[in-house]
Every structure is written in structure tokens, then in C-alpha cells.
Amino acid sequence: MKKLELFDKHQQDLAKWAKVLSHPARIAILQYLASCNTCISGDISDHLPLSRTTVSQHLKELKEIGLIKGEVEGLKMRYCLDDKAIEALNQIFSDFVTSIQPQNKECC
Amino acid sequence: MKKLELFDKHQQDLAKWAKVLSHPARIAILQYLASCNTCISGDISDHLPLSRTTVSQHLKELKEIGLIKGEVEGLKMRYCLDDKAIEALNQIFSDFVTSIQPQNKECC
DNA sequence: GTTTTATGACGCAAACATACGACATTGTAT
């Protein structure tokens, strides 16, 4: 019942990026990280209406796809956005949107 | 266990768009619709490695969020992309990407 | 050295998504 692999690599890739953005908590985390210029660690959880454990899991997903990086700082953890990845994300999505612009306007 | 509504309307919105794009089949459908300038109906299923029923469900989701429109044509169904929605999608995603550009480069 | 603190990993339950066969509906062809 896992048919994902039957599709194009490109399509799978885009789907993966989209999936990471498909939960408001993860979007909120990214925006929070962008806003706090001190790149604060797990008081990210304090800013979200979710338990620390749950936020930790979302952070993990963001890290796995590379959108954020985390560096240990004593007991605490300092997360921050990865510029490069955000640029890549931008590229992938704008390429996709371009790819689905209808080329033939009289079609419908 | 449904905490989605605890987030910002904007965040929820973006998440919804992203969710629709989070499956390769739906991406494939959009790209197929963009490529076939005749906006053909359910032989979309013939182009995908999934059953007709499953494709029908994906089409429904795309239609619900407004990315595609369907018009009855006798027994057949003619689906096509909705330009306006694609433009909106573009806007939403590029706004988001802009919103997470780190403003303070020395941060990390 | 013991306690406190911040964090991640593990395991579970509820909710949701995916995939599909069987059926219903509606339009066309005979």
C-alpha cells in the first residue's frame, strides 16, 4: 500500500518538502526562528501551544529535511534556520509553479 | 488530539496548501493537466500507477482546494487547472519563503 | 557526588491518509 515510489524522483522530492510544511506547528517554528535573531533553543516550545515532546518531534522533522540546524550549547540546544535549504525550497517551489502554468490559454 | 486550530489562520492556510502538494500523485496530476492542452478527463488515471478510484479521490482533494476545476461533458469529465488558484499558490508560497529569510545574518 | 535541568528517544493511542473493490448513478448507444 506504499505506492509513493512509483512516481518520479522530482515529484517525490517536492512532495517531501511540501509534507514538512503541511503542519502549522512546523511553519510556526520556522517563522519563530526567523524572527528571533538570537536563535533561541527549546523555549520554542514555550511559544507554541503544544507539549515540549511534540515540538521536539517537529524540530526533528525540520532538521531531517535540512531546513534547520541544531548545535549543542551546554545543556541547551540552539536551533537555527539553514539559509541554503530555504533557498533550495524557494527554488523547488517556484520551479514547480512555473511547470504547471498552462501553456495553452484557450484550453479551458 | 486535533490542535491545528490553535495556530494562526495564515499558518493553517499555508499548511493546507502544502498538504495538498504532499503526495506525488497529486503533483503528477497537476503536471499532467498542465501538459495536455486538451484538458482530458479521467484518462488521467491511465497515466498514473494507481487505480481509477484512488485517482478520483486525489482529484477530489485538488478540486476541493480549488487548484482544478471539473466540468461535465456528457458521460466524461473534463478537468483543468485553475490559473487563479495557481497564481494564489505561488503568492502564498513566495510570501512564506520571504517571511522566513533570516533578517539578522550574524545570528548563526 | 548528588540533585536539578534541558533535552532527545521510546512507546502508545487516537486521528488521518492512502488505496482499492464493490456498488450507484447517469449518459450514450443499440
Add this chain to the structure above:
DNA sequence: ATACAATGTCGTATGTTTGCGTCATAAAAC
């Protein structure tokens, strides 16, 4: 009218995601 075709809906099985409590670990404070 009857048969056939294209499509959507329903029910269901299986897989995945979300959310969280509990535990383990490791740095810091005492």
C-alpha cells in the same frame, strides 16, 4: 427499453502522523 461506459461514493483495510507521558542521558549547579 436494454446494455454498456465513465465516473463518483461508500466501506474497509492498512499505513502514517500527531500528540503526549514516561524514561534515559548528559551538562550544570550545589
